[in-house]
Amino acid sequence: MSAEEEIKKSKKRTSDDGLKEEKKHKKHKKDKKEKKEKKDKKDKKDKKEKKEKKDKKDKKHDDTEETETKSKDSKSVFTSSSSEADIKKFLKDNEVEIKDPSSSSQLQPVLSFSEVNVDSRIQKCFSGFKAPTPIQAASWPYLFNDNDVIGVAETGSGKTFAFAVPAINHVLNTKYNKGKPQILVVSPTRELAIQIYDNYKILADATNTHCCCVYGGVPKDQQRQDIKISNTIIATPGRLIDLLEEGSIDLSDVSYLVLDEADRMLEKGFEEDIKKILSSTKTGNRQTVMFTATWPEEVRKLASSFMNEPVKVTIGNRDELTANKRITQIVEVIDPDVKERRLFELLKQYHKRDDPENKILIFALYKKEAARIERALVRRGYQIASVHGDLSQSQRTVSLKEFKEGKKNIMLATDVAARGLDIPNVKTVINLTFPLTAEDYVHRIGRTGRAGKTGVAHTLFTDQEKHLSGALINILNGANQAVPEELLKFGSHTKKKAHSAYGAFFKDVDMSKKATKIKFD
Numbered sequence: 001m002s003a004e005e006e007i008k009k010s011k012k013r014t015s016d017d018g019l020k021e022e023k024k025h026k027k028h029k030k031d032k033k034e035k036k037e038k039k040d041k042k043d044k045k046d047k048k049e050k051k052e053k054k055d056k057k058d059k060k061h062d063d064t065e066e067t068e069t070k071s072k073d074s075k076s077v078f079t080s081s082s083s084e085a086d087i088k089k090f091l092k093d094n095e096v097e098i099k100d101p102s103s104s105s106q107l108q109p110v111l112s113f114s115e116v117n118v119d120s121r122i123q124k125c126f127s128g129f130k131a132p133t134p135i136q137a138a139s140w141p142y143l144f145n146d147n148d149v150i151g152v153a154e155t156g157s158g159k160t161f162a163f164a165v166p167a168i169n170h171v172l173n174t175k176y177n178k179g180k181p182q183i184l185v186v187s188p189t190r191e192l193a194i195q196i197y198d199n200y201k202i203l204a205d206a207t208n209t210h211c212c213c214v215y216g217g218v219p220k221d222q223q224r225q226d227i228k229i230s231n232t233i234i235a236t237p238g239r240l241i242d243l244l245e246e247g248s249i250d251l252s253d254v255s256y257l258v259l260d261e262a263d264r265m266l267e268k269g270f271e272e273d274i275k276k277i278l279s280s281t282k283t284g285n286r287q288t289v290m291f292t293a294t295w296p297e298e299v300r301k302l303a304s305s306f307m308n309e310p311v312k313v314t315i316g317n318r319d320e321l322t323a324n325k326r327i328t329q330i331v332e333v334i335d336p337d338v339k340e341r342r343l344f345e346l347l348k349q350y351h352k353r354d355d356p357e358n359k360i361l362i363f364a365l366y367k368k369e370a371a372r373i374e375r376a377l378v379r380r381g382y383q384i385a386s387v388h389g390d391l392s393q394s395q396r397t398v399s400l401k402e403f404k405e406g407k408k409n410i411m412l413a414t415d416v417a418a419r420g421l422d423i424p425n426v427k428t429v430i431n432l433t434f435p436l437t438a439e440d441y442v443h444r445i446g447r448t449g450r451a452g453k454t455g456v457a458h459t460l461f462t463d464q465e466k467h468l469s470g471a472l473i474n475i476l477n478g479a480n481q482a483v484p485e486e487l488l489k490f491g492s493h494t495k496k497k498a499h500s501a502y503g504a505f506f507k508d509v510d511m512s513k514k515a516t517k518i519k520f521d
Contacts, residue, residue: 077118077144077169082111094134099312100142107141116140118169121207125165133158135291139313140166143289148307150262151291153315154324154446159291160199160422163258168203170256170287171231180253183211183232186277188264189416190215190236190393191400196260197234204232214239214249217393224248237265237273244280254281262290263439266299278306293446294439322478323442327449328456329476333486336462340376343432346458347382347410350428356406359426363444364388365433367414373432374412387413415440423447431459438471466490 082090087108090096096109110116113126132140135153142149143166153159167183174182185200187193197213204211212226214235220243227233227249233240243249257278259265265274278288288307295314304310316322323329334342343362352358364370367388377384385399385408396416403411404423411417415435426448435441441459448455461472469490476483 078110078115078141079117080108080110081115082108086111090134090137095316096134096138097312097314098138099314100147101309101311107145109137110140111137118165119172119207122165122168122203125203125206133162134315135159135313136162136165138315139163142311142313143287144169146287148288148310149290150295150303150307150310150312151289152293152295152312153291154293154322157315159260160196163260163289163291164196164200164203167200167232167256167258168207168209171209172207174255176231177253179228180250181227181230181233182253183256183258184251184254184277184281185232185234185258185260186240186265186274187234187236187260188270190217191387191396191416191421192261193234193236194397195421200232200234214243215393216242217396220248237270237277240277241273244277251277251280252282255285256287256289257281258289258291260291262292262303263294263296263299264292265290266302271302274306294442296439323475324446324449325479326452326454327445327479328454329445329479329481330456330458331461331472331476331484331487332459333461333484336464339432339460339462340373342460343373343430344380346430347377350430350456350458351382351410353409356409357425358428359403359406359409359411359423360428360430361417361423361426361447362410362412362430362432363417363435364412364414365435369433370412370414377410377412382410383408385411387411387417389414389416415444417447421447422450424450426450427455429455429457431457434459434461434465434468434472438468438475441472442475461487463490 090109090111110132112131113123113129116123116126116132131137135151135157139149139151139162143163151159151162163185167185171182176182185196187196193213193215197211200211209232210226210230211232211234212223212230214223214227214233216236216239220239223239223243227243233249233251240249244251259274264270288310290303290307290310332342347360350358350360362373364373367390370386370388371390374384374386385403387396387399391399399408399411400417400421400423402408406425411423429445429448431441431444435444445455445457445459448457461469469487470492473483473487473492
């Protein structure tokens with residue numbers, strides 16, 4: 001190999017080595033860059049995770065602080081200025097019994113409106129009243145403390161205001177998502193739903209919040225529009241279910257739910273609807289409140305399945321079926337054929353045509369009976385307001401309005417008017433036909449003697465209702481009323497409540513016990 005070729009070869013080798021070295025350097029530089037990018041990416045990810053973890057921790061701390069603040073605020077709603085002696089006297093005089101299963105709250109009744117530290121707009125609504133009624137005084141501390149509550153008190157005792165004031169306070173202290181109500185009140189009848197709405201609206205208007213009333217017998221369009229802007233829905237079960245099924249109402253934000261006349265709402269006729277409604281609400285974080293005048297054994301177990309350690313507030317001895325002691329109860333045992341004639345005689349005795357303040361409420365059992373008696377009374381020149389199932393909702397609303405305002409001072413009704421309706425100055429209730437249950441009798445006569453006043457309940461009792469004589473005798477004895485000899489002749493035994501499907505012919509057996517196998521030789 002010549003010297004020239006050797007030099008060329010050497011140069012080429014040097015060039016190749018340089019190229020290799022350059023490639024190696026570039027690769028090293030690239031790897032270093034990728035490694036750095038990977039590290040930066042990992043650091044960024046770790047930083048992000050650390051930040052998220054910190055934010056989560058801070059949020060949890062804030063939520064805990066908010067819950068503690070809310071709890072603290074709830075417990076500081078009341079500033080007690082009543083002495084221990086005053087509280088003991090109040091509990092004794094009003095026969096107040098409070099059963100708190102947790103026994104942790106130890107909350108005292110609130111005896112004066114000045115002790116209630118709520119929004120000043122709510123405070124202004126107290127101005128027309130002297131002091132909280134017993135059911136309000138005893139239940140408010142627990143309702144404001146977010147406890148589930150069962151309130152049992154006689155009719156006309158201020159139960160609507162008892163659940164409405166904490167409800168409005170709840171609205172003012174919880175976030176409202178448009179179209180999703182926070183409060184739901186369910187009532188068994190249209191008339192009662194409208195009455196609750198009228199009373200509740202006073203508080204809602206005062207606090208610039210919105211409520212609406214949802215019931216059947218009227219078009220849905222306006223109700224659909226009202227629901228979209230309402231914090232509170234007051235409803236009857238049937239129409240509420242209709243609106244739920246068509247998707248016009250969303251109850252997922254309801255965190256305060258009230259069943260008014262709860263004993264009726266938990267009977268077989270409403271039970272499935274109520275279960276469906278409750279399952280549509282904020283079940284995990286819902287305060288459930290039930291108010292009623294009677295609390296029979298049959299509904300207690302069912303009620304407990306919907307509630308979380310409810311506090312039971314009872315005014316008077318309500319576990320036994322009792323009537324308002326300010327009502328004079330007169331029971332007259334007569335032949336069924338002379339009931340109508342006797343009704344006209346009683347109207348001559350109790351009715352004053354020119355006195356709009358002296359109202360008489362006559363109860364019939366069935367709508368056909370009510371319609372027949374109404375015609376008979378009109379023929380005799382009486383001006384009658386009627387509320388029964390054969391009338392349209394608008395007719396029923398007008399009748400009730402005329403009766404309340406004193407334009408007509410006699411009202412003829414079926415049991416749709418027996419529960420909860422607050423009609424001022426009803427002096428006399430006449431039971432033309434005894435109701436199907438003793439509970440309904442107590443609710444009927446409770447339309448008089450309201451808000452501390454006295455009243456008269458005159459009942460026509462026939463041998464067709466003799467199976468209810470024992471329960472009626474117990475109610476009369478419990479209220480220190482005279483028991484007629486003729487009623488005692490039917491017997492004082494109390495008939496066991498019939499099964500909703502099998503009537504009186506069912507056998508009450510313990511289904512948890514296994515059957516015993518019998519072998520025959």
